[in-house]
Amino acid sequence: MKRAPWLLFCMAAAMPLRAIAQQDSDLTFTPQLDLRLRYENADQDGFADNAQALTLRTRLGLAIGMPSDFSGLVEFEDVHALGIDDYNSTANGKTGYPVIADPEDTELNQAWLAWRPGDDTEAKLGRQRIILDNARFVGNVGFRQNEQTFDAGLFSHAFGNGLQLTAAHLEQVNRIFGDSNPNPLLAKTDVHAELVNVSWANGPMKLVGYGYLIDNRDVPAASTETYGLRWTGEQPLAGGNRVRGALEYATQDAYKDGADVNDADYWTAEAGFHWPKVGLDLGAEVLEGNGSYGFSTPLATLHAFQGWADVFLSTPPDGIEDRYLKASGGVREWKWQAIYHHFGAEHGSADYGTELDLALSRALGWGINGKLEFADYNSDGFAVDTRKIWVTLERRW
Helix, strand or coil: CCCHHHHHHHHHHHHHHHHHHHHCCCCEEEEEEEEEEEEEEEEECCCCCCEEEEEEEEEEEEEEECCCCEEEEEEEEEEEEEEEEECECCCCCCCCCCECCCCCEEEEEEEEEEEEEECCEEEEEEEECCCECCCCCECCCCCCCCCCEEEEEEEEEEEECCEEEEEEEEEEEECCCCCCCCCHHHHEEEEEEEEEEEEEEECCEEEEEEEEEEEECCCHHHCEEEEEEEEEEEEECHHHCEEEEEEEEEEEEECCCCCCCCCEEEEEEEEEEECCCEEEEEEEEEECECCCCECCCCCCCHHHCCCCCCCCCCCCCCCEEEEEEEEEEEECCEEEEEEEEEEECCCCCCEEEEEEEEEEEEEEECCEEEEEEEEEEEECCCCCCEEEEEEEEEEEC
16 A cells, blocks of 8 residues: 555656547567576585575566657566576575575566656656666666666656756666565665665766665664765876776765664775776775664675675675775786785774685677686685676677
8 A cells, every 4th residue: 555656647747648648659669688697605604515506587678659758668687597506596495505686587577668858868757777877776787687676766867067957856776686585675675765875976076966865664763864975087098008096985874763773884995007908996895883883885796795605695784894905907808807805803903804805707709798706705603605606698679
């Protein structure tokens, strides 16, 4: 029943489509298909056996072109294990294995209606993918087989001179653990969230200010408001070289019925030098903790940060300091990346551990992209030693 106003809103928004179809039958339909086959192996101390999963993600969509500046998309997503399913998917009850968060499920991934009266303005309503900036605060968790989407209304407008506004109202977070997950808090999160992101780009420099107010209706004590500022920049040099950097700061407090303890800050700084074929980046990311609460990013693409082994998907109560060195480059058709992390507590002086992440990828022909990834987390008192391997093949039409 609590969804009734939102459903009525969607039905009312769809009414213009019926009138459009009656006036002008000039509709176009473009099928979309995305196949991703992945083998994942997780070796985690404390478990007698490694987890292994061979899963196929099939994403089938239909993009709809309409007159009067409207367009739409309906997209379904299916995840199935192909013979190798010795893993805890969070939904299959196999708790004797480490977690590989790719439950088998078939669901509606996206279903939205958009209005674009010009190149500078877009309004979109429905279930949709939303990625803001580098996805540190709002993202789609695209690494996992079942991505995260949002039931939302979104508006964006480019004012000219590099100024861009994006604003969204979220009603529901459709999480990576699948619609059919037996734990309803893993399947979906009921929210009333307001997102505002304003950016200004001037050549290779970009400045972003944002405010994210999340009223968590399922777990009210987890509600937060976050305000921040982000800068990124790049300077080309002679010989095809370039330097780049990023700075960001955010502060977080309780929002609505959020617990008083929800009070922490975030900052990150990164600098890099890139030659034509090799790049080096040195950075630090700090999520504060006060001993009871760690800075929270509940809508983020978490896998991309603080190590691919996914040890720090939630911030420890003492916070976290992540100091890292990243190297990347390419050799002919191959692309490679190596990242070394050192993790420690922000509140207090505890060491958490270190992690080495490696990736190698290339286009294999016939539109197929291949990728091999490895993550090795060595605990120094936080969590346990964890090693993961991924082999991925993907083809999009």
